Amino acid sequence: MSAHTDLIRRLIPDLDSYLGSDLPVYSPIDGQLLVTLKVDSQSSIDDKIARSVSAFHQWREVPAPQRGELVRRLGEALRTHKEDLAKLVTLECGKILEEGRGEVQEMIDICDFAVGLSRQLYGLTIASERPNHVMQENWLPLGPVGIISAFNFPVAVWSWNSCLALVCGDPCLWKPSEKTPLTALACQAIFDSVAEGYPADLSLVILGFAEQGDQLVSDSRVPLISATGSTRMGRAVGPKVAARFGRSLLELGGNNAVIVTPSADLGIAVPSILFGSVGTAGQRCTSTRRVIAHESLIGPLYESLSKAVSQIGETKVGDPLEASTLVGPLIDQAAFDGMQSALDRIRPVAKAITGGERTREDLGTGAYYARPAMVLLSENSAVIEEETFAPITYLIPYRTLEEALEIHNSVPQGLSSAIMTTDVREAEYFKRHSDCGIANVNIGTSGAEIGGAFGGEKETGGGRESGSDSWKAYMRRQTSTTYFGRERPALAQGITFDV
Numbered sequence: 001m002s003a004h005t006d007l008i009r010r011l012i013p014d015l016d017s018y019l020g021s022d023l024p025v026y027s028p029i030d031g032q033l034l035v036t037l038k039v040d041s042q043s044s045i046d047d048k049i050a051r052s053v054s055a056f057h058q059w060r061e062v063p064a065p066q067r068g069e070l071v072r073r074l075g076e077a078l079r080t081h082k083e084d085l086a087k088l089v090t091l092e093c094g095k096i097l098e099e100g101r102g103e104v105q106e107m108i109d110i111c112d113f114a115v116g117l118s119r120q121l122y123g124l125t126i127a128s129e130r131p132n133h134v135m136q137e138n139w140l141p142l143g144p145v146g147i148i149s150a151f152n153f154p155v156a157v158w159s160w161n162s163c164l165a166l167v168c169g170d171p172c173l174w175k176p177s178e179k180t181p182l183t184a185l186a187c188q189a190i191f192d193s194v195a196e197g198y199p200a201d202l203s204l205v206i207l208g209f210a211e212q213g214d215q216l217v218s219d220s221r222v223p224l225i226s227a228t229g230s231t232r233m234g235r236a237v238g239p240k241v242a243a244r245f246g247r248s249l250l251e252l253g254g255n256n257a258v259i260v261t262p263s264a265d266l267g268i269a270v271p272s273i274l275f276g277s278v279g280t281a282g283q284r285c286t287s288t289r290r291v292i293a294h295e296s297l298i299g300p301l302y303e304s305l306s307k308a309v310s311q312i313g314e315t316k317v318g319d320p321l322e323a324s325t326l327v328g329p330l331i332d333q334a335a336f337d338g339m340q341s342a343l344d345r346i347r348p349v350a351k352a353i354t355g356g357e358r359t360r361e362d363l364g365t366g367a368y369y370a371r372p373a374m375v376l377l378s379e380n381s382a383v384i385e386e387e388t389f390a391p392i393t394y395l396i397p398y399r400t401l402e403e404a405l406e407i408h409n410s411v412p413q414g415l416s417s418a419i420m421t422t423d424v425r426e427a428e429y430f431k432r433h434s435d436c437g438i439a440n441v442n443i444g445t446s447g448a449e450i451g452g453a454f455g456g457e458k459e460t461g462g463g464r465e466s467g468s469d470s471w472k473a474y475m476r477r478q479t480s481t482t483y484f485g486r487e488r489p490a491l492a493q494g495i496t497f498d499v
């Protein structure tokens, strides 16, 4: 057990029941082992799915506003535990504490959103073509929802899914990333603390690796799998769920770009690009990977961005629990190696590169801190089509806005995008032509609010979660026509059928 035992035990009072020898959990801050857990066996997963189905049979009968009351309580408990949970997020995934707090705030926000939603699961009344008929569209609970989440937003993404699922009448089965199981157990404990008096097993955690996730994905008792992670993971999950006619909600890789036009206010553009590029050590699916800048300003823009990242690399990379740190560690060695190999691939065609080196080895030999990298290119390159989950930003020049959008849309992913401009024509052209699920104007690519639908197109997977009408993914749609006349009802399409 480590120096953080008190925090971990405070958040996970029943920690001992999870200890084992299968799943070592390391902190990326210093590479030290935090605990070793046991993973769920095949029969335990089978049992949890069965329990989730029984929970569903009870939960779907509870009126939605009463389901919302449980989520309201969860939001209250999260407020109480915000600081501790934020610390555990930082300890386990390495994001700076300020962002850990932001992540827990995102959970609180989605709780509030879901509570309101629990009174607004509106269906439609549709005009019938026949006399004395009423046609309605009803939204009904779907069943257990399988949630697969990634290490980089270890708790917020669960809450986006579970809070909506719960008010929609669905219990949840959560398979967190094997890199961040402690934050999942902490959320489970917080959930359990408010769930007394409600049906058992509304939220269950499944610990394990891809194999355990696979069992959840392949089980036809789970009608919806909501999976967040790499495109590679989505390619494995999507077809398996489709093969059993399940529904999947995929939130996969991004390759997000900011277009900077000659009319841009650089006082707004530069900090937005920096937050998107180096924030969360470049480990958000919304991180800014590419800056597509007009040829007239790309030189000076590269100068100011590379100067800023050098300064950050020099003084602001380090222990994410310290208030002055802006960039914490990468999640593990594989992430650092991935960053180096991306830089090696781009080096032969790059005009200039700043940063990218390993730093802060004093914090632990098993911890991987990197200086954020800026790469100046003279033209677009196929090398950058792949998402690298690390702080590397590529600058690419463009001549016309049409060309900028062509470069922008040339990658296989389609999550988030942004334009920096003070010209309304450029802004509107961009919004119409960006092929992403998110298109911002004078706002960076990362840091979306929960109120909008979150997700993207192409290899990002097409799913939408969190705000707007994303709740519809967690319910089944039913069209219902009722006849209330006394004569024989007319047939649709004017068909006569005399019997």
Ligand code: UN1
Pocket: 106, 152, 153, 157, 228, 283, 284, 285, 286, 445, 446, 447, 448, 449
């Ligand atoms: C993710 O990286 O998986 O928009 C989610 C953002 C955050 C969510 C990121 N609100 O950057």
